[in-house]
Amino acid sequence: MDLAAERDQMDRLGRDLELLQQAIKESREFVAFLKSPVISKEKKQAVLAELFRSRVSDETISFLNLLTAKSREDVLPETIEEFFRLRDERQGIVGVEVRAASELTPDQRQGIQRRFEAITQKKIRIAFVADARVCGGFVAKVGDTVYDGSVRRQLELLRERFVEEIGSSRSVN
Numbered sequence: 316m317d318l319a320a321e322r323d324q325m326d327r328l329g330r331d332l333e334l335l336q337q338a339i340k341e342s343r344e345f346v347a348f349l350k351s352p353v354i355s356k357e358k359k360q361a362v363l364a365e366l367f368r369s370r371v372s373d374e375t376i377s378f379l380n381l382l383t384a385k386s387r388e389d390v391l392p393e394t395i396e397e398f399f400r401l402r403d404e405r406q407g408i409v410g411v412e413v414r415a416a417s418e419l420t421p422d423q424r425q426g427i428q429r430r431f432e433a434i435t436q437k438k439i440r441i442a443f444v445a446d447a448r449v450c451g452g453f454v455a456k457v458g459d460t461v462y463d464g465s466v467r468r469q470l471e472l473l474r475e476r477f478v479e480e481i482g483s484s485r486s487v488n
Contacts, residue, residue, distance in 0.1 A: 316401060319374065329402060331371040332395045338366075339392050350389040359383045408438045414446040415453040431457065 319328040338345050348354065348362070363379045382388045403410060411431050413419075419427070424443060431439050435457060446454075451466030 316398060325402065327372055328375065331375040332398055334370060335391065336395045349391055356383050359388060403440060408440050409435045409457060411439050411441045411455055411457050412444060413441060413453050413455045414444045414449050416447060416449045416451060418445055419443055431455065
């Protein structure tokens with residue numbers, strides 16, 4: 316990452332790693348290949364070069380070769396995730412994941428994005444996920460903080476208030 320930043324190639328490296336990440340997401344065989352202890356380092360390096368040489372930079376191929384030489388190619392998915400997290404941190408971008416019961420409209424998405432930009436006072440990269448377990452509203456995760464705006468959570472809060480009020484009214488009587 317430091318070398319890419321020094322050479323003003325962060326965007327290129329980001330695109331390369333997105334391509335690798337897509338290959339990992341789309342192919343269980345590719346993940347099994349990366350994690351296989353039976354396949355030699357040399358064979359893995361040759362296959363990775365053959366698959367990606369025309370599609371990624373020489374620096375990315377060198378990085379893949381280094382990972383393989385150190386027997387760390389099995390952590391490539393986590394390494395890519397960490398790269399994106401660190402890149403966003405450097406650029407002052409916060410990742411937000413929003414889960415909603417159904418697909419949100421473009422207006423809803425924009426409203427949520429503006430709201431979290433105001434809350435965090437930073438640029439945000441937002442991922443919207445349809446999740447049938449969310450009963451109305453949405454649940455958003457910003458780092459370790461969860462904002463639960465689901466109907467289920469609102470009902471839970473309402474129930475807690477009723478229980479508290481009933482408890483406090485009984486103690487008064």
